[in-house]
Amino acid sequence: MADMIPVKERMKREQIPMREQSPNKRIANFKEVPLGYTREDAIKEAQRCLQCKNPKCMTGCPAEINIPLFIKYIVEEDFESAYLTILKTDALPAVTGRVCPQEEQCQKECVLKSTGKPIAIGRLERFVADWARKNHIHGKTDSVAKKDLKVAVVGSGPAGLSCAADLAKMGYHVTLFEALHKPGGVLVYGIPEFRLPKTIVEYEVNEIKKIGVQVITDYVVGATGSVEDLKKEFDAIFLANGAGAPRFMNIQGENMNDVYSANEFLTRSNLMKAYLFPEYDTPIKIGRKAATIGAGNVAMDSARTALRLGAEKSYIIYRRSRKEVPARAEEVHHAEEEGVVFNFLTLPVRVLGNKEGKVTGMECIKMELGEPDESGRRRPIPIEGSNFTLEVDMVIDAIGTMANPIIAKSAQGVEVNKWGYFKIDEKTRMTTCEGIFAGGDIVRGAATVISAVGDGKVAARSIATYLSSGKSLKKK
Amino acid sequence: MYQIIKKETLYQDIYAMWIKAPEIARTVQPGQFIILMTREEGERIPLTVADYDREKGLIYIVFQIVGKTTDELSSFKEGDYLYSFIGPLGKKSEIDYFGTVVLVGGGTGIACIHPIARNLKKAGNKVITIIGARTKKLIIMEKELRQVSDELIITTDDGSYGRKGFVTDALKEKLDHDNNIKKVWTIGPPIMMKVTTSLTKAYSVDTIVSLNTIMVDGTGMCGSCRVSIGGETKFVCTDGPEFDGQLVDWDGFMNRIGRYKKEEKESWNHHKNQEEC
Ligand SMILES: Cc1cc2nc3c(=O)[nH]c(=O)nc-3n(C[C@H](O)[C@H](O)[C@H](O)COP(=O)(O)OP(=O)(O)OC[C@H]3O[C@@H](n4cnc5c(N)ncnc54)[C@H](O)[C@@H]3O)c2cc1C
Ligand code: FES
Numbered sequence: 001m002a003d004m005i006p007v008k009e010r011m012k013r014e015q016i017p018m019r020e021q022s023p024n025k026r027i028a029n030f031k032e033v034p035l036g037y038t039r040e041d042a043i044k045e046a047q048r049c050l051q052c053k054n055p056k057c058m059t060g061c062p063a064e065i066n067i068p069l070f071i072k073y074i075v076e077e078d079f080e081s082a083y084l085t086i087l088k089t090d091a092l093p094a095v096t097g098r099v100c101p102q103e104e105q106c107q108k109e110c111v112l113k114s115t116g117k118p119i120a121i122g123r124l125e126r127f128v129a130d131w132a133r134k135n136h137i138h139g140k141t142d143s144v145a146k147k148d149l150k151v152a153v154v155g156s157g158p159a160g161l162s163c164a165a166d167l168a169k170m171g172y173h174v175t176l177f178e179a180l181h182k183p184g185g186v187l188v189y190g191i192p193e194f195r196l197p198k199t200i201v202e203y204e205v206n207e208i209k210k211i212g213v214q215v216i217t218d219y220v221v222g223a224t225g226s227v228e229d230l231k232k233e234f235d236a237i238f239l240a241n242g243a244g245a246p247r248f249m250n251i252q253g254e255n256m257n258d259v260y261s262a263n264e265f266l267t268r269s270n271l272m273k274a275y276l277f278p279e280y281d282t283p284i285k286i287g288r289k290a291a292t293i294g295a296g297n298v299a300m301d302s303a304r305t306a307l308r309l310g311a312e313k314s315y316i317i318y319r320r321s322r323k324e325v326p327a328r329a330e331e332v333h334h335a336e337e338e339g340v341v342f343n344f345l346t347l348p349v350r351v352l353g354n355k356e357g358k359v360t361g362m363e364c365i366k367m368e369l370g371e372p373d374e375s376g377r378r379r380p381i382p383i384e385g386s387n388f389t390l391e392v393d394m395v396i397d398a399i400g401t402m403a404n405p406i407i408a409k410s411a412q413g414v415e416v417n418k419w420g421y422f423k424i425d426e427k428t429r430m431t432t433c434e435g436i437f438a439g440g441d442i443v444r445g446a447a448t449v450i451s452a453v454g455d456g457k458v459a460a461r462s463i464a465t466y467l468s469s470g471k472s473l474k475k476k
Numbered sequence: 477m478y479q480i481i482k483k484e485t486l487y488q489d490i491y492a493m494w495i496k497a498p499e500i501a502r503t504v505q506p507g508q509f510i511i512l513m514t515r516e517e518g519e520r521i522p523l524t525v526a527d528y529d530r531e532k533g534l535i536y537i538v539f540q541i542v543g544k545t546t547d548e549l550s551s552f553k554e555g556d557y558l559y560s561f562i563g564p565l566g567k568k569s570e571i572d573y574f575g576t577v578v579l580v581g582g583g584t585g586i587a588c589i590h591p592i593a594r595n596l597k598k599a600g601n602k603v604i605t606i607i608g609a610r611t612k613k614l615i616i617m618e619k620e621l622r623q624v625s626d627e628l629i630i631t632t633d634d635g636s637y638g639r640k641g642f643v644t645d646a647l648k649e650k651l652d653h654d655n656n657i658k659k660v661w662t663i664g665p666p667i668m669m670k671v672t673t674s675l676t677k678a679y680s681v682d683t684i685v686s687l688n689t690i691m692v693d694g695t696g697m698c699g700s701c702r703v704s705i706g707g708e709t710k711f712v713c714t715d716g717p718e719f720d721g722q723l724v725d726w727d728g729f730m731n732r733i734g735r736y737k738k739e740e741k742e743s744w745n746h747h748k749n750q751e752e753c
Binding site: 179180181217218219220223224225244245246248250254255256257260261263264267268272273277278279280281282283285355356357404405406 | 499500503513516517518519520544545559560561562563564565692693695696697698699700702703704709714725727728731732734735736739740742743746747
């Protein structure tokens with residue numbers, strides 16, 4: 001059928017938009033903002049694909065999805081085959097279809113990008129994954145003959161999950177250790193429900209369990225057991241514990257009651273479901289006026305969560321200008337639609353409060369842009385005497401994360417760089433200790449879901465190579 | 477899932493439980509804590525490990541009903557399961573030979589000093605233990621503590637048992653008469669720890685406190701537990717829970733542990749209403 005529409009005609013057609021909840025409605029709920037493609041939308045969008053002989057899009061996908069093939073199946077209305085095609089290499093399709101920055105990945109490479117209308121690959125992926133879930137289509141669970149080798153994966157974020165899934169498919173016995181009471185990493189504790197519903201994460205994690213991955217929650221590696229303990233029991237180890245430590249501004253007043261790290265704020269709301277308090281027991285305090293410091297995706301998530309939890313005003317405070325905002329354009333757009341107020345070129349210098357620890361305001365200073373710094377962006381410089389007080393009663397620090405040292409401390413021979421991230425061999429993802437591999441945010445610093453998924457896949461292959469050569473941590 | 481093997485009522489609203497958690501019991505050390513959840517919808521609360529049995533794989537916790545979660549926990553029976561039980565978290569107590577040490581406990585903190593006292597005794601220290609409560613019936617673990625202490629002093633506010641007065645009165649007397657005291661541990665209600673440290677400061681005796689801040693993950697991920705120690709921000713869950721009491725910003729600490737007072741009340745009321753329905 002795809003062949004029936006001439007290429008010229010396909011190139012002329014516009015991208016099919018995705019429907020969304022209207023801003024005034026959605027700020028009063030935690031339901032997903034984009035509503036997804038209908039069957040007709042998906043087929044129409046898929047029909048635009050040129051089915052390139054030498055598909056560039058695939059070079060932009062660390063999950064190694066055969067993109068043209070799954071799109072072809074959509075055109076043929078064979079959604080089941082489309083799903084199985086994606087699932088072959090990507091164990092988290094409904095997740096990546098939602099949270100990947102496709103504009104920086106596959107869609108950036110799409111040949112139609114030059115026309116300004118790349119194929120909406122992410123939306124199609126999401127449609128297929130959602131369709132399969134609703135129609136109870138599952139991947140194969142009868143994996144190849146079981147091998148007598150055991151791999152431990154530490155951390156159940158996207159890096160750990162993808163590595164575990166690939167290894168299980170190859171027939172290894174995989175045990176996934178997770179510190180929290182629920183698997184998923186940032187997918188469950190960081191990214192809000194309105195961008196990634198938790199039932200979907202749970203579903204895809206369960207599908208991974210079905211292919212044989214054993215998930216052990218409540219197990220803090222470095223506390224409950226050490227990496228040295230794991231070495232005695234497992235033939236290889238993959239460390240994917242995420243970055244996992246909050247960064248603070250280190251300004252006066254920052255330990256006051258109503259100052260949260262984005263990690264705490266989002267974990268309370270997402271993992272612990274404080275937005276359903278008191279049905280769920282974990283509380284969260286929301287001020288009338290919330291200031292979120294930072295302008296990355298995490299900051300957008302925090303500012304938008306604050307609105308949904310009842311803040312009347314939600315500010316973003318960013319020391320550079322709009323041009324330098326690191327968040328995805330789509331997230332900034334959504335935040336602005338919902339009424340988040342952006343204060344650019346503004347640096348907090350002090351949190352103000354009363355004796356009881358209640359925040360009453362935040363002193364800030366205005367900035368101007370100077371010469372470019374080492375990151376290539378123009379360096380923000382404070383304008384002397386421009387201090388002013390922003391009237392807020394809660395502050396969320398969303399200025400990034402650092403490496404949590406808990407695992408590194410318990411692992412002998414696994415070296416870290418000066419920021420505490422694991423040193424790895426770029427090609428194999430092996431750490432400085434043979435048999436121990438690492439990937440995701442604990443190697444890259446805060447990065448993306450898809451780069452974590454990619455790391456997990458590369459590591460899984462390297463682990464298989466390591467084990468097939470007859471080596472094992474237990475033999476060392 | 478983690479089974480409650482044994483449950484004891486120590487007094488009215490103070491309970492103790494032995495929980496089956498072999499992985500934790502294998503490596504836990506005095507001074508460390510666990511985080512538990514009663515149900516999937518529950519909150520994560522930290523409790524100091526009051527004892528452990530490595531062979532049987534058991535962890536001993538002691539708690540007083542102070543809010544919804546502890547109230548609910550108290551309704552669990554032997555054989556029931558907890559949804560989540562994570563640990564051992566935090567740093568262990570610095571057990572060493574110091575000479576003469578004093579352990580001061582109040583409330584459920586009395587239970588927490590027990591494994592510390594036992595290990596300090598094992599390390600050859602002369603252990604003086606001072607425990608206090610409002611009234612006689614609230615004095616818990618007297619027998620156990622007597623076994624591991626060279627001297628046990630009990631105080632009650634109303635004089636119904638032991639000496640009348642506060643633990644700090646007894647401690648002051650000791651400090652006045654014994655200048656061999658090398659180190660003090662104090663675990664209990666924040667105000668007791670604060671007062672104890674300001675007392676020992678006057679005598680220049682090192683004093684360790686165990687802080688019970690509000691936590692979420694307990695692994696250094698969120699910063700909910702942070703507190704200012706000597707002007708520096710520290711995470712109680714990974715840098716503590718034990719700190720040099722003389723460096724603690726007590727006002728900031730007390731503010732932060734009261735962060736959710738209003739919500740805690742609301743949650744408890746909600747819970748009680750549901751029970752009645
Ligand atoms: C709020 C927020 C929004 C984001 N939005 C996006 C987005 O839209 N798109 C995108 O691509 N990226 C986004 N990111 C980034 C992305 O989520 C991360 O890059 C990605 O999750 C990293 O994956 P990971 O597997 O390395 O680690 P994580 O997802 O951090 O998972 C690590 C897991 O390891 C566990 N762990 C840690 N220590 C231990 C231990 N000692 N023992 C056992 N387990 C341990 C943790 O509990 C966690 O479950 C966002 C991040 C945040 C915080
Ligand atoms: S409880 Fe989250 S960092 Fe300590």
